[in-house]
Structure formats: structure tokens, C-alpha cells
Amino acid sequence: MHLDPFELHRPSSVDEAVDLARRFEGRCDYLAGGTDLLPNYKMHLNLRPHLIALQDVPELSGRSLDRLGAMERLADLEGDRPLLAAYPPLGDAVAEIATPLVRASGTVGGNLLVETRCFFFNQSHFWRESLGYCLKADGDRCHVVPQKQKCYATFSGDLAPALMAVDAEVELAHSDGRRHLPLGALYDAAGDGIRRLTMRPGELLTGVRLPAATRGQRGTYLKLRVRPSFDFPELGVAASGVLDGERVVRLRVAIGGAEMRPVRHDALTDALVGERLSDDRLRAFAEAVQQATRPVHNTFLLPDYRRRMVSVFVRRAVERLRPGTAG
Amino acid sequence: MPPAPPVNFRLNGQPIEVSAEPARILLDLLRDDLHLTGSKRGCDLGTCGCCTVLVDGRPTLSCLTLAHLVDGREVTTIEGVSPPRGLTPLQRAFVDVGATQCGFCTPGFVVTATALLRDRPHPSRDEIVRAISGNLCRCTGYVKIVEAIERAAAEGG
Ligand SMILES: Cc1cc2nc3c(=O)[nH]c(=O)nc-3n(C[C@H](O)[C@H](O)[C@H](O)COP(=O)(O)OP(=O)(O)OC[C@H]3O[C@@H](n4cnc5c(N)ncnc54)[C@H](O)[C@@H]3O)c2cc1C
Ligand code: SF4
Ligand code: FES
Ligand code: FES
Numbered sequence: 001m002h003l004d005p006f007e008l009h010r011p012s013s014v015d016e017a018v019d020l021a022r023r024f025e026g027r028c029d030y031l032a033g034g035t036d037l038l039p040n041y042k043m044h045l046n047l048r049p050h051l052i053a054l055q056d057v058p059e060l061s062g063r064s065l066d067r068l069g070a071m072e073r074l075a076d077l078e079g080d081r082p083l084l085a086a087y088p089p090l091g092d093a094v095a096e097i098a099t100p101l102v103r104a105s106g107t108v109g110g111n112l113l114v115e116t117r118c119f120f121f122n123q124s125h126f127w128r129e130s131l132g133y134c135l136k137a138d139g140d141r142c143h144v145v146p147q148k149q150k151c152y153a154t155f156s157g158d159l160a161p162a163l164m165a166v167d168a169e170v171e172l173a174h175s176d177g178r179r180h181l182p183l184g185a186l187y188d189a190a191g192d193g194i195r196r197l198t199m200r201p202g203e204l205l206t207g208v209r210l211p212a213a214t215r216g217q218r219g220t221y222l223k224l225r226v227r228p229s230f231d232f233p234e235l236g237v238a239a240s241g242v243l244d245g246e247r248v249v250r251l252r253v254a255i256g257g258a259e260m261r262p263v264r265h266d267a268l269t270d271a272l273v274g275e276r277l278s279d280d281r282l283r284a285f286a287e288a289v290q291q292a293t294r295p296v297h298n299t300f301l302l303p304d305y306r307r308r309m310v311s312v313f314v315r316r317a318v319e320r321l322r323p324g325t326a327g
Numbered sequence: 328m329p330p331a332p333p334v335n336f337r338l339n340g341q342p343i344e345v346s347a348e349p350a351r352i353l354l355d356l357l358r359d360d361l362h363l364t365g366s367k368r369g370c371d372l373g374t375c376g377c378c379t380v381l382v383d384g385r386p387t388l389s390c391l392t393l394a395h396l397v398d399g400r401e402v403t404t405i406e407g408v409s410p411p412r413g414l415t416p417l418q419r420a421f422v423d424v425g426a427t428q429c430g431f432c433t434p435g436f437v438v439t440a441t442a443l444l445r446d447r448p449h450p451s452r453d454e455i456v457r458a459i460s461g462n463l464c465r466c467t468g469y470v471k472i473v474e475a476i477e478r479a480a481a482e483g484g
Contacts, residue, residue: 001371008350008395023482039373039391042371042372051349053393230461249348287401
């Protein structure tokens with residue numbers, strides 16, 4: 001499969017990158033590891049005439065217990081034991097993303113901004129043309145929920161829920177200035193699935209801030225998928241927190257791979273703080289998360305099954321926070 | 328049309344300059360322009376590992392790499408992994424154990440496993456299985472491939 005022509009830009013600083021993005025607004029994409037963007041380009045999905053390659057921008061590299069540069073490669077995180085021990089959901093998630101070969105090129109920033117997926121979208125041009133295009137690329141209707149003018153493609157990144165569970169923040173740069181926000185706020189709760197991020201056009205994700213407050217906290221990320229290597233999440237559940245005996249001191253639970261964006265269930269977890277986490281209480285909590293999660297039929301496994309797995313995975317993930325359990 | 332811009336990199340130990348359109352994919356450059364057909368085009372989408380090459384020593388999917396982005400780097404293909412005559416101990420083990428049937432996936436496995444044995448000369452079975460989990464084989468059922476890598480490790484790579 002050949003790629004349609006584009007112009008390739010290789011900025012060597014953040015300022016240069018965001019200036020290029022302003023100049024080519026609406027007509028460019030950033031290119032990190034390319035493991036998501038290039039397959040999509042090969043399938044003629046939302047091509048842009050300008051690619052801004054990020055690999056020569058030093059500020060986007062580097063990692064510590066406080067910060068991950070956006071261009072840090074997943075394979076390098078995987079070998080960083082102190083980092084993964086400090087943030088266990090991150091360690092679990094990284095090891096389960098795609099394959100070692102994809103992780104050798106795939107980056108942190110690219111993973112947080114990975115395109116949403118749907119089996120009517122991730123198809124060749126020929127396939128999509130035959131059926132009729134959809135809202136997400138070239139068309140005007142949704143094949144999954146035809147009665148709505150919305151795209152329900154599934155957010156299938158593994159890092160986002162894991163990092164949301166440990167209260168990570170993202171740093172953003174634009175030609176007008178810089179800002180940072182909680183990772184969860186990157187994903188637009190009011191979006192229509194086409195607009196699904198709160199980033200401004202041309203905004204660059206420069207890094208992830210890891211808070212000291214959640215460092216060393218117990219946590220886990222559990223992923224549902226068909227093949228234990230390769231597959232995108234059909235569901236991803238991250239939990240992180242502190243239990244004092246049976247009592248909940250802090251708790252975060254975030255779900256990915258199920259809806260249009262990763263979601264952290266703070267209202268439900270806040271209600272547990274200070275409470276004793278009995279088995280019944282945990283079961284009720286897990287059911288409540290399941291009630292709030294609504295997958296649609298656009299991935300490999302049936303949505304009813306994925307939904308029923310939500311409470312199972314939430315229960316398993318939170319159980320691992322109990323002192324004395326492995327994980 | 329202006330000529331395609333040049334890319335300079337080291338290929339299998341030799342410096343090389345080629346011209347390539349910005350949208351040229353490394354795998355296509357290697358196979359179609361440079362006639363190094365050892366790297367295979369399986370899926371062309373990152374799912375099979377048949378196109379694996381080393382970029383600065385790191386196993387890399389050449390089907391998802393822009394040719395221009397290896398500018399200044401060192402690229403090693405299966406042709407560069409193989410000695411001018413004969414086979415590496417790993418390749419020999421693939422043959423002796425019967426780890427290759429149709430052979431389409433073999434270059435990718437050999438490149439991936441070469442990097443593994445360089446970094447971890449004595450990997451556990453689990454480490455081997457994990458390391459090759461991005462390479463697909465439709466023929467062997469993997470058992471012989473794992474055995475071949477184990478044998479090469481036992482014999483010192
Ligand atoms: C076979 C296969 C299996 C996969 N399985 C999984 C999986 O299990 N789980 C999973 O999460 N992913 C999976 N992926 C998707 C992908 O490989 C990963 O998500 C990877 O981390 C993407 O990172 P990248 O650097 O390659 O992103 P790219 O492809 O370079 O970019 C992805 C998107 O993010 C944008 N972008 C990248 N960096 C920035 C930045 N710094 N600022 C602004 N925008 C940016 C790009 O413009 C693009 O839209 C899989 C891919 C393949 C080919
Ligand atoms: S959810 Fe609907 S609009 Fe979105 S990619 Fe699938 S078919 Fe297209
Ligand atoms: S051809 Fe590159 S991964 Fe299949
Ligand atoms: S030997 Fe035929 S695909 Fe592996």
C-alpha cells in the first residue's frame with residue numbers, strides 16, 4: 001500500500017512545531033511513532049497534505065518519576081522498573097499495548113491521542129466505498145447508530161485509563177502559549193465523537209506530568225482482548241488507590257476501550273471514601289460502574305458481553321488494591 | 328516535477344544516498360528501489376512483523392516507517408544480519424530444528440530474535456515468547472521457532 005503524497009516537515013523545537021501547525025491549520029497531522037497514523041493513512045482515512053514529524057524535538061523526550069515526554073517510546077517505558085513500580089497501572093498497561101514491535105516505535109503521546117476505532121472505519125478504502133462512507137471519514141451517517149448524527153467509535157488506547165487512575169496531567173503547547181490540564185479533561189465529554197478532544201487545532205501534547213501524591217500507590221490495569229498479544233482493548237479497567245485495612249482512603253477507577261472516550265468514575269469512588277469495602281459494597285460499586293458504561297456494537301466482541309465484563313473487571317481490579325493481595 | 332529529496336543512511340554497514348518522495352515507506356524503498364527483498368510485505372499495517380528491520384539496532388516495522396525518518400541512522404535488514412557466506416548460528420538453528428516451513432515469516436523472526444539474543448544472550452522461554460509475540464507465522468505453530476531460538480542461545484547465539 002502506497003501513501004498518497006504529502007509534505008514532510010521536521011521541526012527541531014516545540015515552537016517550530018506549533019508554528020508549522022498554525023501555518024497549516026486543518027491541513028496537517030503530527031507524526032510521532034506513526035503506528036496509528038500510518039495504517040490509517042494507508043487506508044485513506046482522513047489524509048492531510050502536511051505531516052509534522054516530532055522525532056527531532058528534544059523537549060518531547062526524556063522521562064523521570066515526575067514527567068514523561070510525549071515522544072517517549074513505549075518499549076523504553078517497559079524497561080524502566082522504578083517508573084513502573086511507582087505507577088503500577090502504567091506498568092500493567094504498557095506491557096499489554098499491541099506487540100513489542102509496535103511498542104518499539106509507538107509513543108506515549110501517540111497512545112493518548114490514538115484515533116478512535118470502529119469496524120466500519122478501520123477498513124480499506126475499497127471496503128468503505130462499497131458500503132458507503134460514514135461520518136468519521138468522507139460520509140454523512142453512522143452505520144452503528146444511524147438515528148444519531150454522532151460518531152460512536154471506541155476509544156482504544158491503553159495508557160489513558162491507567163494514567164487517569166493516578167491523576168496524571170498533560171502539558172499542551174500552542175503557538176499562543178502553553179497550558180496543562182488533568183488528562184481526563186483532554187477527552188471532550190460534550191463532543192460528538194468527531195470532535196472528541198478538547199485540544200485546539202494545532203495544539204501539541206508535549207508531556208505527561210506524574211503527581212508525587214499517587215506515587216507508590218497500589219494499582220492495576222486489566223485489559224480484555226481476544227488475542228493476548230496484538231489486540232486493542234475491548235475493555236480496559238484501571239484502578240489505583242489506598243486502603244487502610246478494609247477502609248477506603250483514596251480510590252480512582254477509570255474505564256477505556258468501552259466508549260468514545262476514557263471515563264473516570266469519581267462520583268462513584270468518592271462515595272466510598274471512608275467506608276469499609278466489604279465484598280457486597282465492592283460488588284454494588286462494580287455494578288454501578290457497569291450501569292454507567294454503554295459500549296456499542298463496533299468492535300470484535302459483542303457490546304453486551306463487554307458491558308457485563310465491566311463489573312467483573314472492576315471488581316478484580318479493586319480487589320488488587322487490598323493489602324496482602326498480589327499486584 | 329522536482330527530483331525527490333535525498334535520504335542518507337547506513338544500510339547493512341554501508342553509507343548510502345537515495346532519493347525518495349516524503350511519503351515513501353522504508354519497506355517499499357528497500358524492496359522496490361534497492362531490491363533487498365528479504366524483508367517481506369505481509370500485512371503492510373503493522374500486524375505481522377514480516378517487514379522487521381533493525382534501526383539503530385532496534386527491531387522496527389519497516390512498513391510503518393517513513394524512509395526519510397531513517398536519515399542519519401543505521402538500518403540493518405535480514406541481508407545484513409546474514410553473513411556473506413553460510414548462516415548465523417541462529418539461522419542454522421532455524422534450519423536444523425525445522426523452524427521454517429514456507430519461510431515467508433522467517434526473515435522477520437530472525438531479525439527480531441537476533442536483537443533479543445544480542446540484548447539477552449540467555450533468555451527464558453517466556454522472554455522468547457514475549458519477544459516474538461509481534462511476529463506472525465501461519466505454518467509452524469511457533470513451537471519450533473521457540474526451540475530454534477533456545478538452541479541458538481544455548482550454543483552462544
Ligand atoms: C498491530 C497494532 C496493534 C495495536 N494495538 C494497540 C493496543 O493494544 N493498545 C493501544 O493503545 N494501541 C494499539 N495500537 C495503536 C498504536 O500503535 C498505539 O496507540 C501507539 O502508542 C500510538 O503511538 P504512535 O507514536 O505510533 O502514534 P502516531 O501514529 O504517530 O500518532 C497517533 C495520533 O496522535 C497524534 N499525535 C501523536 N503525538 C502527538 C503529540 N505529541 N501531540 C499532538 N498529537 C500527537 C497524531 O497526529 C495521530 O493522530 C496498535 C497498533 C497496531 C499497528
Ligand atoms: S461509530 Fe459510526 S460514524 Fe463512527 S466510525 Fe463507526 S460507523 Fe463511522
Ligand atoms: S508488513 Fe509490516 S508488520 Fe506486516
Ligand atoms: S513458515 Fe510459513 S508463515 Fe512462518
